Amino acid sequence: MRREAPVHYDEERKTWDVFRYEDVDRVLRDHETFSADRSGSAENPSGDAGSDMAVLKTMISTDPPEHERLRGFVNERFQPGALREYRPRLGELTDKLVDGLEDAGRFDFVEEFAIPFPVTVIAELLGIPAERRDRFKEWSDALIARPEDSSEEAIQRMKRRRETAQKEMGQYFAKLLNERQAGEGDDLITLAATADELNLQEKIGFCMILLLAGNITTTNLLTNAIWCFEEQGITEAVASGEIDHKKAIEEVLRYRSPIQEVQRVAVEDVELSGQQIEAGEVVNVWVGAANRDPEVFDGPEAFRPERRPNQHLAFGKGVHYCLGAPLARLEADIALDRLLTRFDSLDADLSGLRPISEHYGLRSLPCRVS
Numbered sequence: 001m002r003r004e005a006p007v008h009y010d011e012e013r014k015t016w017d018v019f020r021y022e023d024v025d026r027v028l029r030d031h032e033t034f035s036a037d038r039s040g041s042a043e044n045p046s047g048d049a050g051s052d053m054a055v056l057k058t059m060i061s062t063d064p065p066e067h068e069r070l071r072g073f074v075n076e077r078f079q080p081g082a083l084r085e086y087r088p089r090l091g092e093l094t095d096k097l098v099d100g101l102e103d104a105g106r107f108d109f110v111e112e113f114a115i116p117f118p119v120t121v122i123a124e125l126l127g128i129p130a131e132r133r134d135r136f137k138e139w140s141d142a143l144i145a146r147p148e149d150s151s152e153e154a155i156q157r158m159k160r161r162r163e164t165a166q167k168e169m170g171q172y173f174a175k176l177l178n179e180r181q182a183g184e185g186d187d188l189i190t191l192a193a194t195a196d197e198l199n200l201q202e203k204i205g206f207c208m209i210l211l212l213a214g215n216i217t218t219t220n221l222l223t224n225a226i227w228c229f230e231e232q233g234i235t236e237a238v239a240s241g242e243i244d245h246k247k248a249i250e251e252v253l254r255y256r257s258p259i260q261e262v263q264r265v266a267v268e269d270v271e272l273s274g275q276q277i278e279a280g281e282v283v284n285v286w287v288g289a290a291n292r293d294p295e296v297f298d299g300p301e302a303f304r305p306e307r308r309p310n311q312h313l314a315f316g317k318g319v320h321y322c323l324g325a326p327l328a329r330l331e332a333d334i335a336l337d338r339l340l341t342r343f344d345s346l347d348a349d350l351s352g353l354r355p356i357s358e359h360y361g362l363r364s365l366p367c368r369v370s
């Protein structure tokens with residue numbers, strides 16, 4: 001597709017697909033022509049964004065200057081320098097989970113490490129009290145839940161579960177935001193509570209978007225890393241430092257990008273690689289395909305753990321560049337380093353892998369450690 005129809009109209013979905021690195025890069029940078037706000041798109045003329053987050057305005061679905069107002073107050077907190085002081089705590093959290101794996105001997109890496117680790121990290125950053133963490137995990141699971149099958153019944157069940165979780169979480173966040181208005185803590189809920197430029201709904205939206213954007217993505221990065229290392233037979237080389245694990249993580253991001261696709265809507269008629277896109281049409285921006293574009297990456301179908309340069313687009317580009325990219329990198333850096341150096345071998349079972357839908361990741365990854 002990338003070569004034959006780099007910008008392609010999907011008759012069934014009635015949307016455009018963009019595959020080439022150059023085009024993906026352009027669409028993501030040009031926020032004046034390609035808006036992140038899909039509420040008024042041709043696909044969605046009623047203005048209902050079609051998701052349970054529709055009522056909440058967040059940075060991810062707004063354009064400048066509003067986008068800046070919704071993101072500006074928190075930018076600093078996610079810079080690598082600001083996150084550095086959190087490093088020891090991330091190490092402790094990793095060790096605690098790894099201790100449990102060591103005792104078990106056999107475990108599902110996804111269920112017992114890759115899911116709980118990022119949820120705990122975000123809960124701590126937000127300042128969710130420890131006694132609420134279990135409920136918090138249930139809510140965040142519900143927000144990203146998919147129907148068990150394609151039946152109408154399963155879809156309705158999933159919707160109800162999501163709506164309930166969103167309502168309960170909204171109420172819970174509203175309560176914490178209210179209690180923290182005095183600004184005494186240094187957690188992210190206190191930061192949002194004291195951000196005068198945001199109203200209450202926007203503050204709640206901020207708390208929720210961290211869960212939606214930060215959990216499943218990081219779970220998949222950790223899982224895809226073990227999957228790639230085991231598949232390539234390089235786990236030991238990464239563990240010993242013979243292969244630089246930070247570079248290897250970047251290659252995992254390129255090769256098995258946790259988010260494959262983001263969406264934009266054209267705000268005016270525009271030509272892209274010879275195709276005419278009309279105002280109001282939705283554009284699916286395939287970062288996963290761009291990350292395997294041979295025009296940019298030498299031997300794109302090969303996993304090269306020390307690839308240089310590696311200008312992948314796994315965290316997006318432009319104003320919506322992933323807020324949590326430095327955190328995700330730090331989490332992967334610490335978690336994989338500690339996990340791989342603790343065990344002589346991980347012995348992941350790569351037979352019968354079951355991918356998850358929508359994102360790039362696995363439902364489970366059975367491991368046996370020694």
Ligand code: HEM
Binds near residue numbers: 215262
């Ligand atoms: C935005 C990927 C982890 C928070 C994005 C975007 C991508 C992305 C592709 C751009 C979306 C767009 O342009 O429409 C990833 C990947 C991650 C990850 C692959 C892990 C490997 C995180 C984490 C957090 C986070 C850990 C927070 C704790 C956000 C937020 C945005 C965002 C808030 C919206 C930024 C904006 O609109 O200005 N992410 N993300 N992400 N991400 Fe991440």
